[in-house]
Amino acid sequence: MEDSDESLLPVWRANLVVLTQEVGAATRLARMMTFSASYLKLMLSGQREFSEEFVRGVEAVAGLPAGWMNTAHQVSEIPANAREAIDNEMPLARFRGTAHPARKKTVLRPPEPIFGQPGSARRAEEESFDAETHRRQAHFRKVRDLAVQDVRRFERHLSQPPVELAVLRAKVEDVIAAADLEDTVHADLAGRLEQIEKHRHLLMRHVEKLQALLVKLGETE
Template identity: 75%
Template sequence: MEYSDETLLPVWRANLLVLTQEVGAATRLARMMTFSESYLKLMLTGQRDFSEEFVRGVEAVTGLPAGWMDALHDIHDVPDNARAAIDNEAPQARFRGTAHPVRKKVVLRPPEPIFGQTAPKKYDDETKDAEAHRKQAYLRKVRDLAAQEVRRFERHLTHPPVDIGALRTKVEDVMGVVDLDENVHADLAGRLEQIEKHRHMLIRHVEKLHELLAGLGEND
């Protein structure tokens, strides 16, 4: 089933995931949009598509700038007023629309050729173009979702739950008060150094992975 706004759907879904990252945010946003929480979660997991009307409603209800949902964002890009509206479940507008996608207009086939005439090739060419467009749209969909996950992983690497500097300091404090064998001391110091070294190396690999993903399908 195809819809008129299928090319932007992966971007909209990725931004919905950003808006609902906080615990309970999906429930609050669903109530603000007058939808059930279960239906919104089906949208977030890709089990239900949704329309541009719904996306514009999200922008209006949360106070996001018009068109904000059309470009990929991360959690740091969410404006403070929109974050506060979701956190406090305080809709900035009332949504009375629908989330159902709008079907594409039906393209009628040309009339059948009269007996003895060669059938026109234009329809075949249009069919091939439509198929190529569908493949390109699907590539961009899966690429953008993968890139979103890579960015999320990168944020975890650059802002780990444990402060690496504090960890090093605490281990060095232990090393300073214990009479250690020279080999054990060197082993502890070396492992601290390797942890930091490999974290930076992993961050570089993740950045390169995102760069490669972002370029896929753009030159076709």
């Protein structure tokens, strides 16, 4: 690592911590940088050093001004566009460099093809990006469909309980008729039956709404 890198490393690390203070921000930034979240967390904790190449990549990918990482900042000083890019995991450039300390130039690829870039290389990069997008969409649909299946099973359980509510009501009413009950006890038993029926219908509506919302997710893509 160059001397300049060694002197700025604490500032870079502090700014990385500032950028990733929000819950999940470290994972999102790692994916934006095409790094594993666990490796980035080692950088944040001081267990791994990293190069200026990586720092300049963070600036480009997050849309930070050039050299922003070289000065210590507070959370309130993060530019709005950079905060939005990290919150929504929307990289403003593609990083193809390394985090390991090394004396070589940063390798960045903007989202759009570079003028003069060979067609085959451009297509390979676009296909890689499309494949990752497809993988994420497929994973989302898989976990969504599993959730919908469980919601439907729960709905069937509610609509077909082991004991029908009408049968339950009749048996409790038989008990009321057979016993010499005080008015307060009679009213309490009848009221419990009414509340069970009322809340069962309410629960069914919530389950149906939950199912409809889950099915709708991702279908407009």
